[in-house]
Every structure is written in structure tokens, then in C-alpha cells.
Amino acid sequence: MDTAESGSITVRRGVPAGAERRVAELYWEAFGRKLGAALNPPETGRRFIATHLRRDRAVVALARNRVVGVAGFKLDGRGLTGGGATDVLKTYGAVRGLPRLALLALLERDPAAGQLVMDGIAVDADHRGRGIGGVLLAEIVRVAAENRCGQVRLDVIDVNPRARALYERHGFTAVRTEQTPFLRRLMGFGAVTTMHRDVGTARNQAR
Known part of the structure; x- marks a missing residue:
């Protein structure tokens, strides 16, 4: 898989074999409040993410061969976090699983x-x-360019201004904000802003 060096950090495409649990832990640390409503308890949620991870749909940062950062992406209908309706129902049961499916659909x-x-x-x-x-974002843009995608899209919640500032510094602009007050108590946020960044060719991104 492709790799790149940035100081003491190595950036590579794809989750290394055996690092699924580590990536699930990082995802839960970052998005546990949002994901918890659908995948709690935490241990079950982390295990669900790790079990159904699509390793080829991520860019990771490694320090001494340990994953210290991850950016997932969705392309050609496949994203980093997998697991369909059958998997949710098998893990949580029909009674608890059905409302969880509805929450996951909102995300x-x-x-x-x-x-x-x-x-x-x-x-x-x-x-x-x-x-x-920033290094992970730059690599995501290169992935998009190499797959002939003209644009990268992401969604950032209103309670994460630090992430939004990072995206803006790297060329993303807000295109619309959806108010979601019904999710504030349940998932901890009340608005979602969609941001876009146009990308050029892989050659341009390498400069």
C-alpha cells in the first residue's frame, strides 16, 4: 500500500492488518457521543466497528508502527465503517436493533x-x-484525485469548531448547514454543516 513520510509520522493508505481494534478505539474516542446512541455499550460498539471495518477505505498515520490517526472515506458505495442491517440485528437483537438501525440511517x-x-x-x-x-486530509485529497473525483465532501457538527477550523485551513468551504435540534439530546449536536473542497489531478496534488 502507498506510504509517505512526514517527520516521525508515516502516512499510509489502508488499515494495517491487526490494527482494526486500534482504529475502532480512535473512532470511538472521537465520535463516541454521536455513535453511542446507536452502538452502545462502548465495548460492544468498538467491537462492532472493528469487526466490520473495511480496511481499504482509510488513510492512517503511524508513529513507531502504531496507528495514531485515521481518516475514513466513502467511495464507490463503500466506507470505512461497515456492517449492515443483518449485522446490527445479530449483535443487538431485533428489539434493540431496529431503533439503532434508524439512528445509523440518520448518520x-x-x-x-x-x-x-x-x-x-x-x-x-x-x-x-x-x-x-492536515497530513491525513492532504492524503485524502490525493486519493480523491487519483480516483477521478472532482470534489471531497465532509460533514462537521456544530460542537466541533476545532475540526471545522482545520478543514477551513485546508481549503474546505461550507455549502450548507442542516439544523438537527432533535439530535442534540440524543447525540450531542444540533446542526451539521456540509463542506466541500474541489480537487485537481493527482499530479497537481503532488506538487
């Missing part, structure tokens, strides 16, 4: 034609402030 974001959707970015707490988020 689903499908790309438009020629678009790559970035499906979350998470960086280990001990490695924040070192530019890892």
Missing part, C-alpha cells in the same frame, strides 16, 4: 457523482497539535 452520507465523502478523522490525544490531521 449515513452518500457521495454524489464524482465526489468522495470523508467519513470522519480521528487523532490520538497524545499526538494532537502535530499536524497529523
